[in-house]
Amino acid sequence: MPIPSSNPLIELNHVSRSFSQDHRPDVRVIDDCSLKIYPGELVALIGKTGSGKSTLLRMMAGLIQPTQGQVLYQGQPVTQPIPGLSMVFQDFALLPWLSVLGNVELGLEALPYKHHERREKALRAIDMVGLDGFESAYPKELSGGMCQRVGLARALAVDPTILLMDEPFSALDTLTSENLRADLMDLWNTEQTNLSAILMVTHSIEEAALMADRILVFSANPGRIKTELRTALPHPRTEQDPAFQPWIDQVYDSITQAAQDDKPAGSRYKVIDLNYRLPSVSISELSGLIEALNNHEDSHKTDLSVFAEDMGLDVDDLFQITEVLEILRLIYLEKGDIILTPIGRAFADADILSRKTIFAQQLSAHVPLIRHIRRILEDRYNQSANESRFLVELQDSLTEESAKAVLTIAIDWGRYAELFAYNVNTGLLSLEDPDSI
């Protein structure tokens, strides 16, 4: 593995990014991020979906320009994609009409290579990721894991210094991703390439803990780097290694901690405002988790990382669900443990109808958006209002896309709790019974 030296390869200087909307205030997605990546490092950027970590990665790649601050590659500002920097995509981004070889060669076409040199380099990259024999196959013939290998070969063929990876394993099943991860680590550790650093965006704690030398914990609204963790654990790492468990626990703790920071002082619970970006978590996920917690152990504390592993949940799913449950005060998190509150326990023991009642109470008490919708509907003489009205309000501080997502999930919860009814064809929210609509 290359030795870290003092000159950063890539550097972010107080970078911010806002997205402008028509006739609405700009929405800030990334806020004042600074970070340096040195030669020899494998850095993981971990955070929730929609926290802006992919935007950060795209700014480093030169695909998006920061609204404030600067991205430097070896001291030079990055304003467009540059040679020496390559990227692997979550959905592979392979051109379906090109064969494996064609896809890998494509990246070389922009470089001044002769035809045979191009072929040679492409074949070597294909060889490296273990795809020899599949040169003439088309992406649609390949499985997801194979496709991502092509993506990796394509990125490596241009002989990059830095490899950026945008959730490279999240579209793959567990076994495939484990297998690909091991092969990638092997490539990295044996220095078969001229790669000098890797930056990986992920939402799997396990993945990050197994691979990275440094983990940056990213928090949302607006996106910020919250904490930084380092380890000197040697590679290859395994989960069975006794030194590994403390490390992964440490990662869990700091991520939970990062989420705790927005709780008001002295309170166990999270308090949110009207424009809070509610995570898209379904009712069945919420009740499922509560039930699982209730059955898990009789003691009222459950260790987060153990629980996640037992349930086969990745951190993104788990934290989204626990976040909502915390807002609803059915659970709270403390030092890496999940604790079921009395209300949570009552919810777990209740039948379907009483669950709806508990849920309705908690929603009206602790989710301002739902309270707001209820109040507006009650005030109207016909007790109904169009969804677009609320959408416009949300767009004051959320992008159009997230405003839609937030309203959709709020409507979903509200309908389940029978707080209001909704007609998808007209977009009308109302207090009436579903029958009379």
Added chain:
Amino acid sequence: MPNLNWFTRKDLTLAPTPNCWDIIALVIVLTLLIMLGWAAQQMLSPFQLSQPKTVITLDPHILPEYALRSTLRMLIALCFSLLFTFTIGTWAAKSRKAEKLIIPIIDLLQSIPVLGFLSLTVTGFITLFPGKLLGPECAAIFAIFTSQAWNMMLGFYQSLKTLPQSLSEAVQIMQLNAWQRFWRFEVPFALPSLIWNTMLSLSAGWFFVVASEAISISNQDIRLPGIGAYIALAIEQANQQAIILAILTMLAVICLYDQCLMRPLTYWSNQFNTEASSTKRPWIVLMFSRTHLLKSIAKIYAHFKDYTQKQAPPLKPGFKLNTQTQAYCYWLYYGLGLMLLGYWIKSLLQIDWTPFKILQLHEFYETFILGLITTARIIVCTTLAALIWIPIGVWIGLRARWATRLQPIIQFLAAFPANLLFPVVVALIVQHQLSVNIWTSPLIILGTQWYILFNVIAGTQTLKKSMHDVSTLFQLPQWIRWRRLILPGIFPHLMTGIISAVGGAWNASIIAEYVEWGPHQLIATGLGSYIALQYRSGHFVQLTLGITMMCLFVLIINRVVWAPLYHWAQKRCQ
């Protein structure tokens, strides 16, 4: 699942609510029509149309040559359409400013009846090349072009607008230059839809080839050697044998076209599809892959491919003009735009409106009523066609083997120019002295009814087997099954079919409401026959009025009826 989607429009482009750009486009297109009409009138008054008399004979031996010439016209028009698609389509997709104007204009041009356009432009082309056959030849090719280009360009534009984000980011990371990006990424991505739209346009195009080869303008017959002219002469002489021969020749031509062009192209375009699909290799591809000819063709293709991979030097990745050059470019862009606008206004001012003053208010009223009559005729015919084809289409759609077997036949029927069959129907009407207004009506929908059938079959096939299983399980009676499952299931597809059929019907009305057989002239009351009569007698002002009226009818019905219905169907039933 058979590849039955050829004639179902996946991406029907129906503009959303009109805005100010639509109004600008409307003004531009309508003034264009008026200017064309005025120019035609001007050209005619000082000197009559002069063109060499071409000798068309009914000798059967000449039919292959005529067929070849007709096909050639079609292919030349196709080349222009492709050129138009690649340039204007790309421009509209890449430049926001250009897009705002281009798209509404194209949307409007789509609603102008092709044959009306032809009658307005033919005089211009004739005066451009006086005394030569090249004039009408150009006019015919232009007419075929207008029947193909809009559809293809809009399809291509839509593909370019929907390039997947991650793919385009990957291409950006690889730093391909604009030229490489276009040929290696954008065009391949758009290819399936482009080829499919081309097929659709080509199939519809045979109708216009036949129609544009024989037009009578200002009481003069303009005949271009081709199948269309042959059949026109046969009609003039009421020669049944010649008509049958022409129909048979056309059948052979379409058959060849289907086997040698359509099938190989679709087969080839399959590799650009994102999903895997297995289609049988057409025999023609098999044959070529075993001959030397293929190798030489493959070589040309490889050269072209190489060329697309080369780095065009001035377009280095991230190539940007410096600010000064950029400023000059902007000045040039806007300067040219202003000049064009100035020219437009100048020509508008030059128009001598006196010929238009002869138009009386009652003529507007009259054409409006005629428009209503034609609308009624189209609605009735389409409804009848839908009533006939829905049960048949569902029946076929439910039987996969039949669908696969019938698919080539229906495709073939859709490509066959219905106007070749008109004389047969007309001869029957004359013989039995039937009512012209009623019995010429089916001609309107004769050529485009197949769209309804195709879409119904495709729609039926999208219904999942489990849905049928459920209705069998509950032992639902037939009519409940139709009302709750089949009709809502096929409704979005049916809508696409009906919209396509109606679009074609407006065009067909111009030649279907005015038909001849020997000395007999059958004229049905309607806007189509009005337009046909006006260009035959050379009344260009009235002709402009007729075309404008038809254009407005199409436009308003599209906006008020079809677009909302289509979107509703997409939302509710899918």
